[in-house]
Amino acid sequence: xxxxxxxxxxxxxxxxxxxxxxxxxxxxxxxxxxxxxxxxxxxxxxxxxxxxxxxxxxxxxxxxxxxxxxxxxxxxxxxxxxxxxxxxxxxxxxxxxxxxxxxxxxxxxxxxxxxxxxxxxxxxxxxxxxxxxxxxxxxxxxxxxxxxxxxxxxxxxxxxxxxxxxxxxxxxxxxxxxxxxxxxxxxxxxxxxxxxxxxxxxxxxxxxxxxxxxxxxxxxxxxxxxxxxxxxxxxxxxxxxxxxxxxxxxxxxxxxxxxxxxxxxxxxxxxxxxxxxxxxxxxxxxxxxxxxxxxxxxxxxxxxxxxxxxxxxxxxxxxxxxx
Amino acid sequence: xxxxxxxxxxxxxxxxxxxxxxxxxxxxxxxxxxxxxxxxxxxxxxxxxxxxxxxxxxxxxxxxxxxxxxxxxxxxxxxxxxxxxxxxxxxxxxxxxxxxxxxxxxxxxxxxxxxxxxxxxxxxxxxxxxxxxxxxxxxxxxxxxxxxxxxxxxxxxxxxxxxxxxxxxxxxxxxxxxxxxxxxxxxxxxxxxxxxxxxxxxxxxxxxxxxxxxxxxxxxxxxxxxxxxxxxxxxxxxxxxxxxxxxxxxxxxxxxxxxxxxxxxxxxxxxxxxxxxxxxxxxxxxxxxxxxxxxxxxxxxxxxxxxxxxxxxxxxxxxxx
Numbered sequence: 295x296x297x298x299x300x301x302x303x304x305x306x307x308x309x310x311x312x313x314x315x316x317x318x319x320x321x322x323x324x325x326x327x328x329x330x331x332x333x334x335x336x337x338x339x340x341x342x343x344x345x346x347x348x349x350x351x352x353x354x355x356x357x358x359x360x361x362x363x364x365x366x367x368x369x370x371x372x373x374x375x376x377x378x379x380x381x382x383x384x385x386x387x388x389x390x391x392x393x394x395x396x397x398x399x400x401x402x403x404x405x406x407x408x409x410x411x412x413x414x415x416x417x418x419x420x421x422x423x424x425x426x427x428x429x430x431x432x433x434x435x436x437x438x439x440x441x442x443x444x445x446x447x448x449x450x451x452x453x454x455x456x457x458x459x460x461x462x463x464x465x466x467x468x469x470x471x472x473x474x475x476x477x478x479x480x481x482x483x484x485x486x487x488x489x490x491x492x493x494x495x496x497x498x499x500x501x502x503x504x505x506x507x508x509x510x511x512x513x514x515x516x517x518x519x520x521x522x523x524x525x526x527x528x529x530x531x532x533x534x535x536x537x538x539x540x541x542x543x544x545x546x547x548x549x550x551x552x553x554x555x556x557x558x559x560x561x562x563x564x565x566x567x568x569x570x571x572x573x574x575x576x577x578x579x580x581x582x583x584x585x586x587x588x589x590x591x592x593x594x595x596x597x598x599x600x601x602x603x604x605x606x607x608x609x610x611x612x613x614x615x616x617x
Numbered sequence: 618x619x620x621x622x623x624x625x626x627x628x629x630x631x632x633x634x635x636x637x638x639x640x641x642x643x644x645x646x647x648x649x650x651x652x653x654x655x656x657x658x659x660x661x662x663x664x665x666x667x668x669x670x671x672x673x674x675x676x677x678x679x680x681x682x683x684x685x686x687x688x689x690x691x692x693x694x695x696x697x698x699x700x701x702x703x704x705x706x707x708x709x710x711x712x713x714x715x716x717x718x719x720x721x722x723x724x725x726x727x728x729x730x731x732x733x734x735x736x737x738x739x740x741x742x743x744x745x746x747x748x749x750x751x752x753x754x755x756x757x758x759x760x761x762x763x764x765x766x767x768x769x770x771x772x773x774x775x776x777x778x779x780x781x782x783x784x785x786x787x788x789x790x791x792x793x794x795x796x797x798x799x800x801x802x803x804x805x806x807x808x809x810x811x812x813x814x815x816x817x818x819x820x821x822x823x824x825x826x827x828x829x830x831x832x833x834x835x836x837x838x839x840x841x842x843x844x845x846x847x848x849x850x851x852x853x854x855x856x857x858x859x860x861x862x863x864x865x866x867x868x869x870x871x872x873x874x875x876x877x878x879x880x881x882x883x884x885x886x887x888x889x890x891x892x893x894x895x896x897x898x899x900x901x902x903x904x905x906x907x908x909x910x911x912x913x914x915x916x917x918x919x920x921x922x923x924x925x926x927x928x929x930x931x932x933x934x935x936x937x938x
Contacts, residue, residue: 339730345727346744349762435666442848444893570850574764574854592758
């Protein structure tokens with residue numbers, strides 16, 4: 295209603311000069327007190343805002359500090375290139391590749407589920423569904439993302455794996471396939487919700503132009519809206535990837551916790567996150583190499599998410615359409 | 618002739634499209650494709666919603682026999698049929714109290730700062746980037762942070778306080794983002810009117826902006842807590858025990874000052890940890906316990922989310938600017 299005022303909001307109301315009549319009502323002392331109180335409160339609020347910054351710094355500091363102790367014992371070359379990960383065995387090997395392979399495999403399976411399903415739902419909701427359907431379905435769909443991951447783990451282990459074994463009788467009880475499928479399901483709402491937002495941001499006149507050329511809704515959706523929203527879609531997929539990479543309980547429950555250097559989703563394997571859980575379940579003494587190894591693993595996890603996010607950032611920038 | 622406009626429906630060539638008959642056939646086919654897509658979209662969407670229902674029904678069915686009073690009042694046990702979730706639900710409740718007490722004031726304050734106070738400078742930019750960034754950090758990394766910082770540096774040990782703080786950091790971005798959205802939706806006219814009457818910035822915020830954004834803030838708080846309640850990985854990382862046969866110290870005392878904080882330092886277990894412990898046992902009898910615990914956990918999450926949606930809906934309807 296008052297959009298013209300919005301530019302002035304955000305800056306303080308300006309130096310207060312008392313109109314002569316007001317002086318008797320608002321004493322200068324009271325005003326000074328109120329201004330001082332404002333200053334104090336502003337500082338407190340700023341401190342609260344800085345908590346987020348400190349948390350990030352603390353995460354980086356803790357991971358680097360504990361991993362640096364780890365890398366005093368283990369060469370970075372062995373860590374990055376070794377294909378055996380057995381830090382808890384007497385014959386210890388510290389090659390992170392099996393865990394990375396497990397993480398990438400489950401993530402890939404998850405994406406193969408989440409991207410087609412999520413995008414289809416997003417296109418349907420944004421371009422085809424009536425308003426009421428969209429408003430009803432969206433919150434319910436988001437519940438899928440709110441289900442505790444340990445419950446999804448139970449689902450993967452006791453329902454999805456047995457179902458898959460009907461199709462593939464030789465499938466082991468723990469496997470990356472069922473874990474990946476369930477993670478995919480879990481991230482569908484993230485992908486669909488962000489994708490839908492991106493598609494709805496494509497201006498109406500582009501659709502109308504397309505309709506005017508005789509295109510149907512589906513053609514408009516696939517040829518005009520999706521390309522127009524591509525940067526938003528890319529951001530949605532990247533978010534899905536980071537969720538899948540960091541997902542812990544589903545893989546810890548359903549994929550087994552044995553490091554296994556393979557990209558075959560039908561095999562059991564451990565991911566980076568599953569390894570951290572496995573170590574935490576035991577009682578490793580503070581400062582032991584096993585204890586430090588989970589921080590090194592966590593550092594790799596952070597770096598992987600970071601890489602995906604940076605790639606996503608450039609993808610979004612590269613394909614951004616300005617309207 | 619723009620071939621693209623007619624779709625890749627495999628028309629034999631441009632010549633057929635030029636004829637009215639060909640165009641009509643192409644159009645009919647494209648319209649059918651439209652209908653097919655609507656069908657696919659509906660099926661996919663319903664399938665996803667069905668899975669949610671299947672999940673819940675399956676948990677309730679598998680755990681049905683365990684829904685007895687004893688299940689809630691017994692500690693974990695080596696015997697599946699005697700095991701209960703007493704320590705787990707008490708632990709979860711206490712952790713949620715710590716999480717809410719830490720995350721809500723800090724989150725709301727940070728959001729107020731970013732929306733109402735923050736000048737456009739590099740520090741604000743850094744805070745904003747960090748909030749977005751934290752939302753994308755895998756939850757288990759928060760567990761590692763807590764293990765290195767809270768458990769060993771601050772010497773909190775494997776306690777309820779450490780777990781509550783960890784989850785508070787984890788849901789901080791959720792609370793901040795929800796509160797910011799709520800604050801942003803308060804029209805500027807209201808602020809300008811208050812400023813016009815000589816209110817200071819804090820008075821404007823406290824007396825006008827915050828009351829109008831209560832709905833959004835509550836929604837964010839509930840959504841954050843519903844996320845925290847199901848989080849397993851970070852509290853496993855800080856070393857939650859899965860077998861606990863005692864309760865934390867009671868927060869209520871019979872003599873003055875009637876309240877105690879000894880429980881903050883007690884070891885704990887929580888609902889998701891208990892469920893994870895049962896799921897990972899090979900003994901089939903424990904799967905029923907896991908299902909029952911999972912049904913309760915899922916039920917609590919769904920109820921919290923439902924309440925959040927309802928509040929959002931209520932407040933949206935009530936306020937008309």
